[in-house]
Amino acid sequence: MTVGILSxxxxxxxxxxxxxxxxxxxxDEGIAVFMCNAxxxxxxxxxxxxxxxxxxxxGLVVTARRSDKRxxxxxxxxxxxxxxxxxxxxxxxxxxxxxxxxxxxxxxTEHLIGLGRTRIAHLTGPxxxxxxxxxxxxxxxALAEAGLPLLAGYFRNGKWSEQSGRDAVAALFDxxxxxxxxLFCGNDQIARGALDALRDRGIKVPEQVAVVGFDNWxxxxxxxxxxxxxxxxxxxxxxxxxxxxxxxxxxxxxxTGVVRLPCTLVVRQSSAGAP
Amino acid sequence: MTVGILSxxxxxxxxxxxxxxxxxxxxDEGIAVFMCNAxxxxxxxxxxxxxxxxxxxxGLVVTARRSDKRxxxxxxxxxxxxxxxxxxxxxxxxxxxxxxxxxxxxxxTEHLIGLGRTRIAHLTGPxxxxxxxxxxxxxxxALAEAGLPLLAGYFRNGKWSEQSGRDAVAALFDxxxxxxxxLFCGNDQIARGALDALRDRGIKVPEQVAVVGFDNWxxxxxxxxxxxxxxxxxxxxxxxxxxxxxxxxxxxxxxTGVVRLPCTLVVRQSSAGAP
Numbered sequence: 001m002t003v004g005i006l007s008x009x010x011x012x013x014x015x016x017x018x019x020x021x022x023x024x025x026x027x028d029e030g031i032a033v034f035m036c037n038a039x040x041x042x043x044x045x046x047x048x049x050x051x052x053x054x055x056x057x058x059g060l061v062v063t064a065r066r067s068d069k070r071x072x073x074x075x076x077x078x079x080x081x082x083x084x085x086x087x088x089x090x091x092x093x094x095x096x097x098x099x100x101x102x103x104x105x106x107x108x109t110e111h112l113i114g115l116g117r118t119r120i121a122h123l124t125g126p127x128x129x130x131x132x133x134x135x136x137x138x139x140x141x142a143l144a145e146a147g148l149p150l151l152a153g154y155f156r157n158g159k160w161s162e163q164s165g166r167d168a169v170a171a172l173f174d175x176x177x178x179x180x181x182x183l184f185c186g187n188d189q190i191a192r193g194a195l196d197a198l199r200d201r202g203i204k205v206p207e208q209v210a211v212v213g214f215d216n217w218x219x220x221x222x223x224x225x226x227x228x229x230x231x232x233x234x235x236x237x238x239x240x241x242x243x244x245x246x247x248x249x250x251x252x253x254x255x256t257g258v259v260r261l262p263c264t265l266v267v268r269q270s271s272a273g274a275p
Numbered sequence: 276m277t278v279g280i281l282s283x284x285x286x287x288x289x290x291x292x293x294x295x296x297x298x299x300x301x302x303d304e305g306i307a308v309f310m311c312n313a314x315x316x317x318x319x320x321x322x323x324x325x326x327x328x329x330x331x332x333x334g335l336v337v338t339a340r341r342s343d344k345r346x347x348x349x350x351x352x353x354x355x356x357x358x359x360x361x362x363x364x365x366x367x368x369x370x371x372x373x374x375x376x377x378x379x380x381x382x383x384t385e386h387l388i389g390l391g392r393t394r395i396a397h398l399t400g401p402x403x404x405x406x407x408x409x410x411x412x413x414x415x416x417a418l419a420e421a422g423l424p425l426l427a428g429y430f431r432n433g434k435w436s437e438q439s440g441r442d443a444v445a446a447l448f449d450x451x452x453x454x455x456x457x458l459f460c461g462n463d464q465i466a467r468g469a470l471d472a473l474r475d476r477g478i479k480v481p482e483q484v485a486v487v488g489f490d491n492w493x494x495x496x497x498x499x500x501x502x503x504x505x506x507x508x509x510x511x512x513x514x515x516x517x518x519x520x521x522x523x524x525x526x527x528x529x530x531t532g533v534v535r536l537p538c539t540l541v542v543r544q545s546s547a548g549a550p
Contacts, residue, residue: 032326035310037298051307162498223437
């Protein structure tokens, strides 16, 4: 048996752990895996699809750089089992596996509330990402449940960059009578920039400000000072689970809809201990 | 026609631009590409090879996490054209394409010498990496040609991490009567850690100490304060070139040996301007 993996992530940071785990899962069953990379080029993608179909694959996994909806490929592949992982399709008959962004944001925010923090800002990426909307929803829900107000200017869109984190700290802390006592950041790069900017100002982390990131990207969380608490999307588990489901689908199971797998919180020094 | 790519990099940071460029080059010729990932597991690699051969591929590209020698696979694939990219084989009849690590290190060191720096330290990774040996050679050759001595303690092995860069700065600068006026770092993470440690000490970059990294990894060089000069291994060019050579080999050309493609220096603020 043979399965194709069609990626638009150029096998980058997000797709890599997914694809690796998926491939291991399938290889354990003796299923051959062929990967193709289309890098958001529809013509290239179509070419890869034709090649995969020519190789008589038994199933297809579609993965992407980000989890927003893309056009489905059902019209090309007919009845062949297809699963979208860290990707979604506009085809209502498709099955998509995604991390639970909203739940992850809720975890992070509840953790900060549990530390006694009451002035928690959320520094995140551009508004047009679905993940940004979902994480905002989790953050706001956790605040509301704890009876905490959403303070003016405490939700901030920006770029997914360290500079964006540094800029947000300047805006929130410089000259503020009552600055934030915690930052929940939409990715680890924003959090990393925020940590550096707090350090520049002599603000102690986690004593004065606790910080939590998102992605649990080893390069960022380990290099940060102090080491950064972060939400892990468990991409390897997502890949293994996709393998399980695809094997079941090849055996005849039919599944559609969106399945969101839980994120986990990894606590490090940036949010460790009491307030 | 179909080409297989066998990777041990889990399609990570180094293999990704190579594989992407290679795939684009081959797709332009209408050649299908199938990628398999073995993650340094010989049994998995053998399984993938069998599957690729079963698909009657016309050529094979082997890539890796690092450029050190690995056991060749000629005994499995017979006369099929094989090219190693960012990887080497112990098979003397193989062809390997690699970045010119020694030349890259020479570029970095000559650039720092050109800024008038005379006390240039080299902070690098573990000694057992071939790239560490080659880059050291380029660094020492550039110093020797400029008539500069290799100062005691100025060549430092460590980990490929930010912490390693911070530790090296502590060792070289704290209490030193005449500390370095330039740092050439074996990767961008070491350089990033060094920049942060210099900043902690109030040492101005590039005015007092100029810093150059290696890899030109966007996440690190753009996030650094100030933005980091770095050596680029031109991995996309390596991938395109591998595609060209493989196409020629499939057409009948026979080539063996090791080809090293030039690195380039990208100057940013960390080494900009006069001393």
